[in-house]
Each structure stands twice: as structure tokens, then as C-alpha cells.
Amino acid sequence: MKLPEKKPTVADFALVFIVILSGILFLIFSSLGSPSSRATVAGTDGVFTVDLSNDAVYSVSSNGIDYVIEVSDCEIDVIKSNCPDGTCLNTKSIGKRPGSIVCVPGKLVISCGDGGENENGADFIIP
Amino acid sequence: MAPTSSSRKTGLVAKGAILLAVSLILSYVEALLPLSRAIPIPGFKLGLANIAVIIAYFSVSPIAAAVISFSRAIVTSLLFSGVTTLIFSFLGAAFSFAVLTVISHIKRPRFGFLGLSVAMALAHNAGQLIGSVIVMKNFSILWYYPALALAAVICGSLTGCALSLLPERIYKRKV
Numbered sequence: 001m002k003l004p005e006k007k008p009t010v011a012d013f014a015l016v017f018i019v020i021l022s023g024i025l026f027l028i029f030s031s032l033g034s035p036s037s038r039a040t041v042a043g044t045d046g047v048f049t050v051d052l053s054n055d056a057v058y059s060v061s062s063n064g065i066d067y068v069i070e071v072s073d074c075e076i077d078v079i080k081s082n083c084p085d086g087t088c089l090n091t092k093s094i095g096k097r098p099g100s101i102v103c104v105p106g107k108l109v110i111s112c113g114d115g116g117e118n119e120n121g122a123d124f125i126i127p
Numbered sequence: 128m129a130p131t132s133s134s135r136k137t138g139l140v141a142k143g144a145i146l147l148a149v150s151l152i153l154s155y156v157e158a159l160l161p162l163s164r165a166i167p168i169p170g171f172k173l174g175l176a177n178i179a180v181i182i183a184y185f186s187v188s189p190i191a192a193a194v195i196s197f198s199r200a201i202v203t204s205l206l207f208s209g210v211t212t213l214i215f216s217f218l219g220a221a222f223s224f225a226v227l228t229v230i231s232h233i234k235r236p237r238f239g240f241l242g243l244s245v246a247m248a249l250a251h252n253a254g255q256l257i258g259s260v261i262v263m264k265n266f267s268i269l270w271y272y273p274a275l276a277l278a279a280v281i282c283g284s285l286t287g288c289a290l291s292l293l294p295e296r297i298y299k300r301k302v
Binding site: 001002003004005006007008009010011012014015016019020022023024026027030040042085087089090091092098099100102104105107109111 | 167168185189208209211212215230231232236237238239240241242243245246249259262263265267268270271273274276277279280284287291295298
């Protein structure tokens with residue numbers, strides 16, 4: 001077991017280059033995807049799918065945490081939450097781009113894209 | 128006067144305890160920073176505590192580093208984030224420690240502190256995301272991995288630079 005080199009090696013640069021390249025390529029390809037028409041909201045109280053073409057505001061509870069979710073301009077976003085973490089509030093809205101909004105303390109996942117389009121497992125659909 | 132075997136062991140235990148305290152302080156400092164506002168990715172952290180784990184791995188022993196890594200994961204989860212995140216932290220610590228062990232034994236290609244830190248950060252994020260998938264039973268969380276991987280490169284490079292700047296005697300198994 002030898003101490004790693006203090007100066008960056010070729011292997012270091014190769015690793016950094018591969019990760020940056022694949023990360024950027026993934027982000028570019030995912031942003032090129034077509035906008036989602038539906039989003040899946042999965043919490044501890046159930047799973048439901050919302051239609052992103054209709055602007056609406058939903059109140060959702062998951063794992064004892066309350067959320068206000070807004071659908072506006074074909075995008076979905078968490079606009080209010082009493083979760084102590086706040087990451088879900090700071091995450092950008094999704095819909096025009098695939099992705100997900102996750103709240104770890106509330107065990108809530110809002111997803112669009114490949115996962116979000118799949119209505120399998122949804123308890124009900126809100127038009 | 129040369130140190131005896133028992134005094135050397137005591138010295139290494141003391142060094143391990145100091146490094147555990149350092150890792151907890153670094154985690155506390157991280158918890159104070161409003162990172163989730165600047166970069167809203169669940170599980171995003173600077174990973175400063177990895178500095179203490181890597182120092183312990185080379186200057187004390189791999190077992191001491193494992194103890195520090197897992198103890199820190201348990202204590203910081205209970206103190207700063209809650210029991211829910213315990214599995215994320217634990218899996219993150221397990222994955223990054225596994226990568227540390229593998230890379231430290233690889234002769235070719237030879238990695239430096241920068242590559243080691245980046246690889247550990249990537250593994251930590253992978254472990255955390257797998258933990259999230261297990262707890263939340265939702266694969267959509269994996270969408271975050273590319274963004275987390277880019278963040279891991281930046282944070283891993285920072286900790287790698289910090290490790291490179293430390294004097295070499297810190298990594299020696301001397302007390």
C-alpha cells in the first residue's frame with residue numbers, strides 16, 4: 001500500500017475528463033428530450049399522476065410533511081413545504097426538461113421523463 | 128528513546144481518535160453551510176470529512192479509517208439530518224471506503240490524491256443514491272447522478288488539493 005502521488009497523475013486527469021464528458025453529454029441529451037405531458041408524484045400516502053397541460057395547485061402530504069405543488073406552463077414545481085431540508089423548494093421546476101424533484105425527509109419524488117411518463121403503479125390520475 | 132510497542136499503539140489510537148474528532152468537526156462545518164440553497168441536489172456535500180478518513184487510512188491503519196468513516200456517518204446522520212438519512216450516509220461511507228481500499232492497492236495506473244478523492248466522491252454519491260432508491264422505492268432519483276457526478280469532480284478536486292498540500296509527515300505511521 002503506497003501513498004498516492006501528491007501531484008496529479010495521468011490517471012487522475014483521465015478520470016476527471018471521462019466523468020466531466022459523460023456528465024455534460026448526459027445533461028445535453030436529457031435537455032434535448034421532448035417535454036413531458038404528465039408527471040408522477042410519489043409519496044408515502046400514495047402515487048398519483050398529474051396532467052401538466054392544465055395549470056393547477058395541489059396540496060400533498062407525505063411522511064408527515066405538507067407540500068404545495070404547482071403546475072404552471074407545462075412545468076411542475078414545489079412552491080411551499082414545511083420540510084426542514086428545503087432542497088425540494090430550491091430544485092428547479094421540471095416538465096419541459098426530464099428529471100425529478102426529491103424530498104428526502106418527506107420521501108416524496110416528483111418525476112417526469114422516462115419514469116414520469118409511465119403510469120404503471122399510479123393509484124389515480126388527476127386530469 | 129525509541130517508543131515501545133505499547134506506547135506506539137496508544138499513540139496510534141490517540142491519533143485515530145483525533146482524526147475522528149476532526150472528521151466530525153468537518154461534517155459539522157459542512158452542515159452549517161447553506162449548500163442546498165446554492166446547489167439544490169439531494170445528498171450534495173463537499174465531502175471534507177474524507178480528508179480525515181484518507182489521512183487515517185495511510186497514517187494509522189485501514190481499520191481505523193473504516194471505524195472513523197462509519198462512526199462519522201452514524202453520528203452526523205443522528206445529529207444533523209435524522210435517522211432517515213442513516214442508510215444513505217452508511218452506504219455512501221461503505222462505497223467510498225471500498226474505492227479507497229481498491230485504489231490504494233492498484234499499482235497501475237497510479238492515482239494521485241486528486242483522482243483518489245474524486246473517485247471516493249463519485250462512489251459516495253453512488254452509495255447515497257442507491258440508499259435513496261432503497262428507502263424511497265423510486266428509480267427516478269437516479270436522474271440526479273450525472274449532476275452529482277459533476278459536483279463530485281469539483282468537490283473531490285478540492286479535497287484532493289487539500290490532501291496534496293499537507294506535509295508528507297502527516298501520512299507517516301509515526302507517533
